[in-house]
Amino acid sequence: MALLQISEPGMSTAPHQHRLAVGIDLGTTNSLVATVRNGISTVLNDEQGRAMLPSIVRYVDAQKILVGEAAQRGQNDDPFNTISSVKRFMGRGLADLGDTSRFPYRFITDSNTQTVQLRTVAGAKSPVEVSAEILKELRTRAELSLGGELVGAVITVPAYFDDAQRQATKDAARLAGLNVLRLLNEPTAAAIAYGLDNAAEGVYAVYDLGGGTFDISILRLSRGVFEVLATNGDSALGGDDFDQRIFCWLLEQNALSALPASDTRLLLTHARTAKEQLTEHNDTRITAMLSDGRVIDSVLSQTQFHEMSNNLLQRTLQPLRRALRDAALQVADVNGVVMVGGATRMPQVQRAVGEFFAQTPLTNLDPDKVVALGAAIQANLLAGNRGADEWLLLDVIPLSLGLETMGGLAEKVIPRNSTIPTARAQEFTTYKDGQTAMSIHVVQGERELISDCRSLAKFELRGIPAMVAGAARIRVTFQVDADGLLSVAAREMRSGVEATIEVKPSYGLVDADIARMLQESGQYAKEDMQARALRELQTEANQLVDAVQNALLQDGDLLTNTQRAAITAQLENLQTCLAEHDTQILQRAMTALNDATVNFAQARMDKSVASALSGKKISDLDI
Amino acid sequence: MSSINIDFKQSFFQLFDLQPSFALDGATLEQRYRALQLQVHPDQAAHLAAAQQRLALQQATFVNEAYQTLRSPLRRARYLLKLNDVDTQEETNTAMPxxxxxxxxxxxxxxxxxxxxxxxxxxxxxxxxxxxxxxxxxxxxxxxxxxxxxxxxxxxxxxxxxxxxxxxxxxxxxxxxxxx
The missing domain is CATH 1.20.1280.20 (HscB, C-terminal domain)
Structure with a gap:
């Protein structure tokens, strides 16, 4: 996509009008929606006054879908069609899930995207679609409560979510008809809510143990700036795993094996209740009747529970040490530890974290709500509602991004904990004489071997002029935006041949799928949508014209006469089309102008991205 | 508001209004970096049209790159030498004592x-x-x-x-x- 400069900002903002925006905490166990009203961030309750929506979706039949507590009631009786903890499956393939027998679902693999789907009475459902149902419910709640349409939402994700998981979350939000203002890291959201509320200054650690994910973020807070120094975590570790330990113990105690799905669900529900009981009691009794009439009756003590879950706790301490090392800080440098996520209520978690940091963790905020509250504050800012205090958020990417080089090795292009947005360029060359194509494999992770990293995308740069091996100069540019999402462009520097990709084909939905699903769901059927779309497009077209004209003025010297003529022709065409009042014609003209300026934008971008690695060895990349 | 227009042709030192020297006042650099990001960060442009969001992305990326370069002594030295047309030859020159x-x-x-x-x-x-x-x-x-x-x-x-x-x-x- 063309990157251009524009001259007149602020055109699309209606002045002095409060724009409705929400923050959504899309959790593994529970989800919440919050908004800023009269300058105060508030969680929006449902009609019964409940803040938390259980993240559970039940497909009753082909048409009827229940979400939240209504879905939860069917959990034990209808386990295959009642999906909980779907967040664990976002952007994941079957191989990522490990032993699937511990989940009471029927998994299948989508042949196009290689992601998991769940077989239900309403057909195969992707985790993106299931999550979209939860988001739709929250969107409806917010619109009823606020009395108007939302301009957008900030959706939170675990800081340690990789590109595929982030992309899947964004797709779910779009499918729910939400305009995603930003994907915000959960610990960062908590830090915003806590920091602004307490005027906190100094270094803070946010320990976020949710239902299915664990994050640790180290931030420096000073004069309204929230700077994430390092983040680490485990996107497959959470309160659910503590339930699993109790569940396994129950199986062992009662010599059970290979239970039907409904019994698995029943015992998991009891395990969860037992875990919560043990937060305040020394022991708890678990009684249940299985589908074949067998009766379970076991007593679990706090000590036993702590012993069986100790290694889960230890697994959270390793990321803690790593995050501190990455931030180049010692334990003594940390001024406060903020606890987030329902699972941090467990006394053994608070004790272990307190011992690690040698200080009592801060628990003067609701660990279930703080993420949504922070997201709402961010949403309010992004929607253009300016408050009295100015503040800035500087976040990082959690995992290194790189490319496959010879011998199946990963070469890091952007290291983890780089402040976003960021861009880096790296040069490669051809491996054989006359090589005219090169495959580019984008990966994410810290390990040296490609096979140990997550594959994000593969694409090809074709049409490289035939040259001797090593003569071509292929520059690969990585751009990470403020959502932490990556796009990659490759360009042969001598000929200008290029290929660009938004990294998403390995996982997630393609745009066409989303468009189709949106149409099917019928929520864009409003009559005024067309008129509004045209207006917005006209505004954007005008800005594009300004931007291109301005860019030509500033950097026109980068172009040859032919290139300049091509851009000017499309520019004039777009100006003509502006009078036509037809979205399709206008869109085509804009796309044509954008396409015509891709090389130009790339040239301008190249100029601005000073490659820290220039002069570095040109590695070979096999085709 | 992202109303400022950053000139991508200027050096990283010019961007932060600093003298091009290896000795550098870290506190001043950080203060100016934050002031700039407050103006150009994509969060400030999220409610604007796509073209302005792209500009914010580009400008914030440039400011981040500049800050990270000047903040690291090694990268700062390398950059200063580049400004003076000296290639550090880190991968090619292996003639070390x-x-x-x-x-x-x-x-x-x-x-x-x-x-x-x-x-x-x-x-x-x-x-x-x-x-x-x-x-x-x-x-x-x-x-x-x-x-x-x-x-x-x-x-x-x-x-x-x-x-x-x-x-x-x-x-x-x-x-x-x-x-x-």
């Missing part, structure tokens, strides 16, 4: 040994030595660039600093391995 190379090899072996023996105290000591030596090299770089304007001599020091950076990365990885 023999005693320096020998010392580096000893250090690497010590890191591997410490990792194998899971000896955190030894890694701590190696870290201390590495930091000490890095600071000495940085002081030398300052003298060569800011004082003598001897950029070729500075380039050799930058190549040495790159060795120190790699050593630091290896120590870091060794800590992580011991943790596993």
């Amino acid at each position: 023999l005693d320096f190379l020998m010392a580096q090899m000893d250090r690497r072996e010590a890191v591997i040994a410490a990792q194998q023996q899971r000896d955190v105290a030894a890694l701590d000591e190696l870290t201390r030595l590495m930091q000490l030596e890095t600071r000495e090299l940085e002081a030398d770089v300052a003298a060569k660039i800011d004082g003598e304007k001897n950029y070729l001599a500075a380039a050799e020091l930058v190549r040495k600093l790159r060795f120190m950076e790699k050593l630091a990365e290896e120590i870091h990885a060794a800590y992580d391995e011991i943790d596993n």
Whole structure:
């Protein structure tokens, strides 16, 4: 996509009008929606006054879908069609899930995207679609409560979510008809809510143990700036795993094996209740009747529970040490530890974290709500509602991004904990004489071997002029935006041949799928949508014209006469089309102008991205 | 508001209104970086049209790159030499003094040994030595660039600093391995 400069900002903002925006905490166990009203961030309750929506979706039949507590009631009786903890499956393939027998679902693999789907009475459902149902419910709640349409939402994700998981979350939000203002890291959201509320200054650690994910973020807070120094975590570790330990113990105690799905669900529900009981009691009794009439009756003590879950706790301490090392800080440098996520209520978690940091963790905020509250504050800012205090958020990417080089090795292009947005360029060359194509494999992770990293995308740069091996100069540019999402462009520097990709084909939905699903769901059927779309497009077209004209003025010297003529022709065409009042014609003209300026934008971008690695060895990349 | 237009042709020093020297006031750099990001960060443009969001992305990326370059002594030195048309030849010029190379090899072996023996105290000591030596090299770089304007001599020091950076990365990885 063309990157251009524009001259007149602020055109699309209606002045002095409060724009409705929400923050959504899309959790593994529970989800919440919050908004800023009269300058105060508030969680929006449902009609019964409940803040938390259980993240559970039940497909009753082909048409009827229940979400939240209504879905939860069917959990034990209808386990295959009642999906909980779907967040664990976002952007994941079957191989990522490990032993699937511990989940009471029927998994299948989508042949196009290689992601998991769940077989239900309403057909195969992707985790993106299931999550979209939860988001739709929250969107409806917010619109009823606020009395108007939302301009957008900030959706939170675990800081340690990789590109595929982030992309899947964004797709779910779009499918729910939400305009995603930003994907915000959960610990960062908590830090915003806590920091602004307490005027906190100094270094803070946010320990976020949710239902299915664990994050640790180290931030420096000073004069309204929230700077994430390092983040680490485990996107497959959470309160659910503590339930699993109790569940396994129950199986062992009662010599059970290979239970039907409904019994698995029943015992998991009891395990969860037992875990919560043990937060305040020394022991708890678990009684249940299985589908074949067998009766379970076991007593679990706090000590036993702590012993069986100790290694889960230890697994959270390793990321803690790593995050501190990455931030180049010692334990003594940390001024406060903020606890987030329902699972941090467990006394053994608070004790272990307190011992690690040698200080009592801060628990003067609701660990279930703080993420949504922070997201709402961010949403309010992004929607253009300016408050009295100015503040800035500087976040990082959690995992290194790189490319496959010879011998199946990963070469890091952007290291983890780089402040976003960021861009880096790296040069490669051809491996054989006359090589005219090169495959580019984008990966994410810290390990040296490609096979140990997550594959994000593969694409090809074709049409490289035939040259001797090593003569071509292929520059690969990585751009990470403020959502932490990556796009990659490759360009042969001598000929200008290029290929660009938004990294998403390995996982997630393609745009066409989303468009189709949106149409099917019928929520864009409003009559005024067309008129509004045209207006917005006209505004954007005008800005594009300004931007291109301005860019030509500033950097026109980068172009040859032919290139300049091509851009000017499309520019004039777009100006003509502006009078036509037809979205399709206008869109085509804009796309044509954008396409015509891709090389130009790339040239301008190249100029601005000073490659820290220039002069570095040109590695070979096999085709 | 993202109403400012950043000139991508200017140097990173010009961007932050700083003198192009190796000696640098970190507090001033940080303060100006934050002031700039408050104006250009994509969060300030999220409610605007797509073209303006792209501009914010581009400008914030440029400001981040500039800040990260100037903040790191090694990257700052490399950048200053580039501004003076001196290539540091970090991958091509391997003509390092023999005693320096020998010392580096000893250090690497010590890191591997410490990792194998899971000896955190030894890694701590190696870290201390590495930091000490890095600071000495940085002081030398300052003298060569800011004082003598001897950029070729500075380039050799930058190549040495790159060795120190790699050593630091290896120590870091060794800590992580011991943790596993």
